[in-house]
Each structure stands twice: as C-alpha cells, then as structure tokens.
Amino acid sequence: MAGGSGGMSLPERAKRGKISKRKKKKRIGFHLDMTPLVDITFLLLTFFMFTTTMAAPQVMEMSIPPELLLNVEVKESELMTITVRGDGKIFWNIGTDEPEVVELKKLRELAERENLKPTVRNKLITSLKVSPEASYGLVVNILDELNLAEVKITEVIGTEKDEEGNPMKRKRKFTLANFTPDDAKLIGEDTLKLGGRK
C-alpha cells in the first residue's frame, strides 16, 4: 500500500543478442509491504496521543516568617487587612477602619488601587486573616488575585524614580496573620455561628 508503486524499477533496456522466448527480467527494485508497519505506527500514535496529559500541576510559592509570635509595630495607615469569614465573605479595611465587604473578583482592582495610593505607595502591608472555617481553595484564590494585582503594581512602581534617579523597586509586604476572636467579632463571625449555620 504505502511502498509507492513502481518508483524504483528502471525502464527496460534494449537487449542485445538473441532474443530469448522468455524475457529475463532483472530485479532491481523490490516492493516492501508497509501496511503492518503503518498499522502499528498508527496504533502507537493513538496510544501516546490519548495517554499524554498536557496539563501538569503547577505551584504557588509561599514563604512564611520563621517566627509567628513576633510583634512588629507598623503604622495604622500602612496596614491593609483582608479578612475572610467562615462562609466565604471577604472583608477589607485599612488600619482600624470598619471592615467592608469586597467581592473576590474586585479584590485585584482593590489591591491595585490601595497599593498605588501616593501616600502609602510601596509601603502598604497586606495582611490576610482567614477564619479557620473558610475553605483552603478560597484562600488560594485570594492569594492568586493578590499575585495578579502585583503585576500592575510592580509595573507602575517600576516606572518611577527614587531620589537618586534610579528606578524604584517594588517591595512586597505580605503576611498571613493569625485570626483572633477580635477579628471574628469585627466581621460578625460569632453572630453568624449563633444564627445556626451548619
């Protein structure tokens, strides 16, 4: 089938001498039946095509400080807290302001806006406090949104110059903080539990 037809055989030469009754054909080319080879090749191809998975798992890098119980004093105005309630609602506030609800989809925009405010630019500390009841998937989604926001923040800050005229470098300050009963009270988690949530 696949050997190609007749490409290999040469044109017949004019024969000299006696012409015998039977023509002796000299075999020059030969035909090889490629069918089984191609069959097997296709089989293997299909096998490898179906078994290959292109979507390998990827990773999100985390670094945590070596000490948990180490108090660092920061300016209230330079601290943005994102708090996650057990039912998945996300709240945010600056310093000791009243927490406000924010949608997961809006988080990126919010992080960009707050981080690029001229007064706290490159100084803002993001602190993430997550209720023990919240799901791990949501936390990773929030981290992902914050990572995405970092792209624009780094870009904008990178275009600015410091006093010496060198381009500014983005210093990201992020922490996963302990979720205290006070935090729970602030976002109304304790009343939520009393409300008979399963």
Next chain:
Amino acid sequence: MPKVKKKRISFVIDMTPLVDITFLLLTFFMFTAKFKTEAESEQKFFIQRPQVTADTSKLPERDLAIIKVAIETDSVTNITDTTMYYEIVNEIDRATVWAQVKDFARTEKALMRVGTIDSNSLNMMSHLVKNTILTNPKTRFAIDADKRLQYKWIWTIMNDVMRKNRATVFNFVTQKKGA
C-alpha cells in the same frame, strides 16, 4: 480503430507523506509522554486542587517532598474524613527517612498514609519533615491539599509542621484554571 477503453478499477495514493507525518507525531508523543510516578499509581484518592490563573511555575521534579491532604465527603458536601499522606520523590532519601520511622520501616511504598489529621498525625508529619530535611537539606516541600479542606488544617500544617522545622518556603500545588 476505436480505442480500447480501459476501465479503471483501482487507483494508487501515495502514502509516503502521511507515513512521514505519522512517524513525526509518534516520535513527538513518545518523547513527551510522562508516565505516572510510583506514588501516583499508589494513590487511591483524588485531590481537587485549587484553581489559579495560568503560571509557568511547575512542580520541581527532584528533591521534592509532598504533603498531601485528601478529604472524603459523604453524598452531599460534608467532609467526613481528612487524611494526610506524605510522599518523598527521591528514592534514596525516601528509604533513609522511612527507615527511621518505626511504622514505615521496610516498606517500599512511595506514598505513606500518615493518618487522619489530629495532633498525633501532625506530630508524625513534623517528625517526617524533620527527618527529610536532615537527610537531604535541599529538599523542597509542597502542600497538595483539596480545595474544599478547611483552612484551619492548612494553617496548622504551616505552623506545626513547616514553621516548626524551619521549612518556611514551600509550594502549594495548584491547577491551571479551566484545565
């Protein structure tokens, strides 16, 4: 004289380019194919990884230790069981670490069940992580947890297992959105 009309019965298609391409594709898929690792074939549970936007960072292939946290749910969505597993990719390290643990000694498994998550199993996990670091300080750690898991367990693992052993840089295993 009328021309004798030859009836065409068969025809020939040149298959050469087809076979060429097929071989090319075959070679490509053969070289890119990655087979399941030992631990993956031992793994009886399925972890729903959290989905994040596409990134180029991939799980390291060598000197890797993975803490897996799998959950079991009843027919609804309530979590009935949360179990920790531990995997060391590097075979030599694995043998050394397993040998130091009484329950795991002389097993050939790549993936060990540490137990339902509680203070005992967390201690055990911490012990394993400590031994892994002592065996191979270059080991990188990854946490592969189900996205439905309660955050408190991740927080506990981060504090009582990772931070305690000074493994402060680690990875969360995630999956590309839409994959």
